[in-house]
Amino acid sequence: MTMLAGIGFTTPWLLLGLLALPILWLLLRAVPPAPVRRVFPAVTLLLGLADDESLSDRTPWWLLLLRMLAVAAAIIGLSGPVLNPAPATTEGSGPLLVVLDASWAGADDWRKTSEQITAKLNEAGRAERTIAMLRLTAPEPLQFQSADVWRKRVAGLSPQPWQPNPDLIAASINHIATVDAGFDTLWFSDGLEYPERDQLTSVLGSRGDVQVFQTAANRLGLLPAQFVDGAIELSIIRSNLGLEQQVIVLAQGVDPGGTMRTLASATVDFAIDDDKASAKLILPSELRARISRFELQRIRSAGAVALTDDSLRRREVALISSQTDNEGLVLLSPVHYLRQALQPTAELFEGGLGDLLPANPDVIILADVARLAQDEEEQLIEWVEKGGMLLRFAGPRLAASDISRNEEHPLMPVRLRSGGRSLGGAMSWGEPKTLAQFQQDTPFFGLTIPQEVTVSSQVVAQPDPSLADRVIAELGDGTPLVTRKALGQGQVVLFHVTANAEWSNLPLSGLFVEMLERLAVSTTAKPPREDELEGTVWTPINVLDGFGRLSEAGTLGGVDGPKLVSAPTGPDLRPGLYDSGSRKLARNVLRVDDQLQSAIWPNDVSVISAAVVPERALGGILISLALVLLALDVAASLAVSGLLHLSRTAALLLGLATTGWLGLPAHHAQAQQSADLLGLSSELALAHVLTGDEQVDTIAFNGLRGLSNTLLFRTSIEPSVPVGVDLERDELAFYPLLYWPITPDQPRPSAEAYSRLNAYLRTGGMIVFDTRDANLVGSGASSANARKLQQLARSLDIPPLEPLPADHVLTRTFYLLQDFPGRHQRGEVWVEAAPADAEQIEGMPFRNLNDGVTPVVIGGNDWGAAWAVDQNGRPLLPVGRGFAGERQRELAHRFGVNLVMHVLTGNYKSDQVHVPALLDRLGQ
Numbered sequence: 001m002t003m004l005a006g007i008g009f010t011t012p013w014l015l016l017g018l019l020a021l022p023i024l025w026l027l028l029r030a031v032p033p034a035p036v037r038r039v040f041p042a043v044t045l046l047l048g049l050a051d052d053e054s055l056s057d058r059t060p061w062w063l064l065l066l067r068m069l070a071v072a073a074a075i076i077g078l079s080g081p082v083l084n085p086a087p088a089t090t091e092g093s094g095p096l097l098v099v100l101d102a103s104w105a106g107a108d109d110w111r112k113t114s115e116q117i118t119a120k121l122n123e124a125g126r127a128e129r130t131i132a133m134l135r136l137t138a139p140e141p142l143q144f145q146s147a148d149v150w151r152k153r154v155a156g157l158s159p160q161p162w163q164p165n166p167d168l169i170a171a172s173i174n175h176i177a178t179v180d181a182g183f184d185t186l187w188f189s190d191g192l193e194y195p196e197r198d199q200l201t202s203v204l205g206s207r208g209d210v211q212v213f214q215t216a217a218n219r220l221g222l223l224p225a226q227f228v229d230g231a232i233e234l235s236i237i238r239s240n241l242g243l244e245q246q247v248i249v250l251a252q253g254v255d256p257g258g259t260m261r262t263l264a265s266a267t268v269d270f271a272i273d274d275d276k277a278s279a280k281l282i283l284p285s286e287l288r289a290r291i292s293r294f295e296l297q298r299i300r301s302a303g304a305v306a307l308t309d310d311s312l313r314r315r316e317v318a319l320i321s322s323q324t325d326n327e328g329l330v331l332l333s334p335v336h337y338l339r340q341a342l343q344p345t346a347e348l349f350e351g352g353l354g355d356l357l358p359a360n361p362d363v364i365i366l367a368d369v370a371r372l373a374q375d376e377e378e379q380l381i382e383w384v385e386k387g388g389m390l391l392r393f394a395g396p397r398l399a400a401s402d403i404s405r406n407e408e409h410p411l412m413p414v415r416l417r418s419g420g421r422s423l424g425g426a427m428s429w430g431e432p433k434t435l436a437q438f439q440q441d442t443p444f445f446g447l448t449i450p451q452e453v454t455v456s457s458q459v460v461a462q463p464d465p466s467l468a469d470r471v472i473a474e475l476g477d478g479t480p481l482v483t484r485k486a487l488g489q490g491q492v493v494l495f496h497v498t499a500n501a502e503w504s505n506l507p508l509s510g511l512f513v514e515m516l517e518r519l520a521v522s523t524t525a526k527p528p529r530e531d532e533l534e535g536t537v538w539t540p541i542n543v544l545d546g547f548g549r550l551s552e553a554g555t556l557g558g559v560d561g562p563k564l565v566s567a568p569t570g571p572d573l574r575p576g577l578y579d580s581g582s583r584k585l586a587r588n589v590l591r592v593d594d595q596l597q598s599a600i601w602p603n604d605v606s607v608i609s610a611a612v613v614p615e616r617a618l619g620g621i622l623i624s625l626a627l628v629l630l631a632l633d634v635a636a637s638l639a640v641s642g643l644l645h646l647s648r649t650a651a652l653l654l655g656l657a658t659t660g661w662l663g664l665p666a667h668h669a670q671a672q673q674s675a676d677l678l679g680l681s682s683e684l685a686l687a688h689v690l691t692g693d694e695q696v697d698t699i700a701f702n703g704l705r706g707l708s709n710t711l712l713f714r715t716s717i718e719p720s721v722p723v724g725v726d727l728e729r730d731e732l733a734f735y736p737l738l739y740w741p742i743t744p745d746q747p748r749p750s751a752e753a754y755s756r757l758n759a760y761l762r763t764g765g766m767i768v769f770d771t772r773d774a775n776l777v778g779s780g781a782s783s784a785n786a787r788k789l790q791q792l793a794r795s796l797d798i799p800p801l802e803p804l805p806a807d808h809v810l811t812r813t814f815y816l817l818q819d820f821p822g823r824h825q826r827g828e829v830w831v832e833a834a835p836a837d838a839e840q841i842e843g844m845p846f847r848n849l850n851d852g853v854t855p856v857v858i859g860g861n862d863w864g865a866a867w868a869v870d871q872n873g874r875p876l877l878p879v880g881r882g883f884a885g886e887r888q889r890e891l892a893h894r895f896g897v898n899l900v901m902h903v904l905t906g907n908y909k910s911d912q913v914h915v916p917a918l919l920d921r922l923g924q
Helices: 012-030 061-078 104-126 147-156 166-177 197-205 336-342 353-359 374-385 396-400 510-521 561-566 619-640 646-663 677-682 694-714 751-762 784-793 863-867 882-905 912-922
Strands: 002-004 007-009 081-083 096-100 131-135 184-188 210-214 220-222 226-228 231-238 245-254 260-270 276-281 291-296 305-307 315-321 346-350 363-367 389-393 471-474 480-487 490-495 537-544 550-552 576-579 584-587 606-609 687-689 723-725 737-741 766-770 801-803 830-832 856-859
Touching: 012 061, 061 619, 096 104, 104 147, 104 184, 131 147, 131 166, 166 197, 197 210, 220 291, 231 245, 231 260, 245 276, 260 291, 305 584, 315 336, 315 353, 336 346, 336 510, 353 363, 353 374, 374 389, 374 480, 374 490, 537 561, 687 694, 694 723, 694 737, 694 863, 694 882, 737 863, 737 882, 751 766, 766 863, 766 882, 863 882
Parallel strands: 096 131, 096 184, 184 210, 210 606, 315 346, 315 363, 363 389, 389 490, 687 723, 687 737, 737 766, 766 856
Antiparallel strands: 002 007, 007 081, 220 231, 226 231, 231 276, 245 260, 245 291, 260 276, 291 305, 471 480, 480 490, 537 550, 537 576, 576 584, 801 830, 830 856
């Protein structure tokens, strides 16, 4: 391909025809139009008359120029011009081998990779080179064929959900060995290192030149979910360091209606030098049991998906008591309340320790069991050291025994004092004690402690240098209530009170259930070892493809149990969900200890950036332009010769120009969605700012739809369909309120957009900024959304702000409110600060504020998600749990109603006339 002025030409010799244009100009210039002959004898009658119409004796210059341009466009179009021609990397005359990693690591960029492969095939086809293609994740015998044959097959290629492993590399080398002749290699790499790649590179280098196309993209992988102290730990690994990065992990599962939805999300932050980062997600057991997969937001790759199995669902818990149940004294049974707390979320087994240990439960609970037989004790210690969890409860038997008195017992987390401690009796040390707040480094952190929970008796831990590190819950006076220690790979936990209500009313509270969920129910079922699966066969149910999509396994064969744990994924072991009849096991693309490393190539291998601009052939456009110019030449020639009326000529030229305009590529200008300007001027519509994140924009639209429905049913306001607003194009004056959800990646508006936003704020509009991060900020974590809000708001004319005061009109425009929750409820709400002269007048419950409306409301409670409903009015996203969650959603709707009423009516409720009615409603 010949390059001229940045444009490539496939047949450049045709450009020599341009040299004939001057000769053609002279010929056309020398030949005038043929004269018109008329026979009229009475010539004498015409003498002295002026001729109003005249004919040119030669062709006009502009008509000649039109013809020259038409011929030039035809010549250049036939020469095969190409815009953005691919670099000449496949120049040569010999065979060419195209090698593809074709693994999950390149799935997210597969469309671009396919375009690059097509561009290189086009280039090789112009050089008349034969092509063979080798996918390292699915190697096949090499067949060197024309580029046209392979170009048709590119669309059928797809990445596999595994990386090239040693067996696949060996098979690829065997296929290469069958080719006798030499060849050059183009290698499209996914950018990750894998075993035996250097050996393959050496083999290819011995056959000819090797060029590698590789992007510098950062590859991300999601490791299988693990449990740490009752929380789901989600870990992400990446290949490139040196950049701060924030990644969102979505928990996908079915809702009660059977529809797949995003049930929860977690944000993972990478520091500059981190190649692995983690976040914890705490979910109720009912919601956790619905999760079927975790995935990285906006990444289409099997490595960005972590499937879940039985480890997230019901646990096997063994209950062992020091006494059998008395039918008449059920409430006094040491395990009665444990049964009630664990039955909904765990599989319970009861009996003797010798009978239950062979079943290998996930958790063993000893309720007031002091001593065990020697052989049982040894077996229990071995079980804990292999990763089991032993949960013990105190009681009269344990308090009266001498276990762990002089020296710490292996199955006790601390040493105990003899006799225990009694509170609240005639000989007691004081009144019953309440619980202290849980510390941040304990599994119970974040749980709410009811004031009515007290402890009247307990076993007391002996002071010890290691005691402070083993206390995970304590009483108000600092006495340990729950202690824990590690034993091998497992742990031993002791509640210093009974499992029934004899020593404390803790088992009667909901806190008891939550504490057990953080410890027992939420304790991970340990992954099976290779020897435990010996002799078993696992049948695939669903498998992943390279893009992370789940499909039925169909007729795929079973997999031996040991291979399911230890063997690398590949054609014979596909990542997916496997079943053995009694349980399900997920085999993901990545394993817990995996790492991602960028590929490093030898010095003799040429590595080229894979960022290639697609080629664009210009021949068709130029040929079309030549035809249009020739049509114009015909019309102009008829007009010059007097054979076509001027008005008809103008109509013909207009028609040709219109046809040419319609033939040009059209750029579709997106209008304001869901409404036209006339409708917006006559109806009230709530609007949200389009962020570019499809999921966030969808939630915002559905949220405003839910708020509009609430306004329609409860107030006199009748909103129309919500509107998504593009700040760069759309007019804002039609909307009284803009809901602006913040995402870390949304672009910063232009200067013109900020000018319109500031005009909107000055003319009475309100913007509700929602960072949607109250669940992070409330726990003291940093938020990328909050940092993004600071960047977005820097150019806005925003007045001084303050946290929403208790007497602000937003607390009473329609509903009387003091809390303003959304999907989260811990975030603070900021509004325009009250003027310095705002004073409270005697007899009024609030300050005398002016009739202005706060131009901005800033919060992070994710109100859009709490308001969001589907087309049938059903809530789309979960809010809280049970009745408390529905109450929270109701308060979110009430806050939304107050927002709209405030922006429409101002601070009219500051008027004195409304004070008596408000006082009456307040009961004052």
